[in-house]
Amino acid sequence: AQSVTQPDIHITVSEGASLELRCNYSYGATPYLFWYVQSPGQGLQLLLKYFSGDTLVQGIKGFEAEFKRSQSSFNLRKPSVHWSDAAEYFCAVGGSRDDKIIFGKGTRLHILP
Amino acid sequence: NAGVTQTPKFQVLKTGQSMTLQCAQDMNHNSMYWYRQDPGMGLRLIYYSASEGTTDKGEVPNGYNVSRLNKREFSLRLESAAPSQTSVYFCASSVWGASADTQYFGPGTRLTVL
Numbered sequence: 001a002q003s004v005t006q007p008d009i010h011i012t013v014s015e016g017a018s019l020e021l022r023c024n025y026s027y028g029a030t031p032y033l034f035w036y037v038q039s040p041g042q043g044l045q046l047l048l049k050y051f052s053g054d055t056l057v058q059g060i061k062g063f064e065a066e067f068k069r070s071q072s073s074f075n076l077r078k079p080s081v082h083w084s085d086a087a088e089y090f091c092a093v094g095g096s097r098d099d100k101i102i103f104g105k106g107t108r109l110h111i112l113p
Numbered sequence: 114n115a116g117v118t119q120t121p122k123f124q125v126l127k128t129g130q131s132m133t134l135q136c137a138q139d140m141n142h143n144s145m146y147w148y149r150q151d152p153g154m155g156l157r158l159i160y161y162s163a164s165e166g167t168t169d170k171g172e173v174p175n176g177y178n179v180s181r182l183n184k185r186e187f188s189l190r191l192e193s194a195a196p197s198q199t200s201v202y203f204c205a206s207s208v209w210g211a212s213a214d215t216q217y218f219g220p221g222t223r224l225t226v227l
Contacts, residue, residue, distance in 0.1 A: 004155075009153070042220065042221075043117075043218035043219055043220050044156075044203070044205075044216075044218040045218075046215050046216070049215065090155060090156065100158055100161070100171065100172075101158075101216075102158075102172075103148075103155040103156040103157070104155050105153055105154060105155040106153075106155050
């Protein structure tokens with residue numbers, strides 16, 4: 001069965017600093033990988049997704065993620081964070097075997113002014 | 114185009130009461146999903162419907178039932194609510210499947226069971 005680990009429950013960065021959120025997955029075949037963001041009291045919004053091809057994926061709001069098969073990782077990055085990026089971020093994995101995706105437990109991002 | 118809508122937004126129940134959470138999408142999507150979100154647990158899939166007329170269990174189906182009324186609507190029913198079902202419930206839809214497609218989420222229903 002697939003699984004997702006987000007090792008950091010909370011991350012705090014200063015506004016303007018770079019960001020990297022970690023995601024490790026387990027899946028027995030080629031994974032489909034997603035990053036979602038959830039602002040307080042809101043639903044989830046897709047930031048980016050990886051299905052195949054170029055392992056560096058560009059998303060909305062200036063985010064990018066890199067798929068590294070050898071490390072089973074799909075880390076999310078942003079070169080310079082803005083106060084509006086404060087939210088909870090979820091990594092998710094799906095695949096070709098069934099119609100389910102599994103979410104990680106999330107990383108809450110705090111931004112210092 | 115409202116996307117995915119959910120009703121109600123908030124609900125308080127007593128243990129043993131029943132209720133139905135409603136979800137509708139106007140994007141002509143085939144697949145619909147119900148998740149629950151609990152602090153520190155991420156989102157967990159309760160049930161999903163790959164197409165009209167079909168439903169399947171997810172990770173945590175016990176205590177819930179679903180109905181795919183038509184292509185637009187997917188309801189979640191709690192027959193006898195328990196405090197462990199206190200959670201935020203999200204409905205989602207996608208064109209043809211969550212595993213390789215974008216899911217669009219509703220705003221959520223916050224349910225408290227006393």
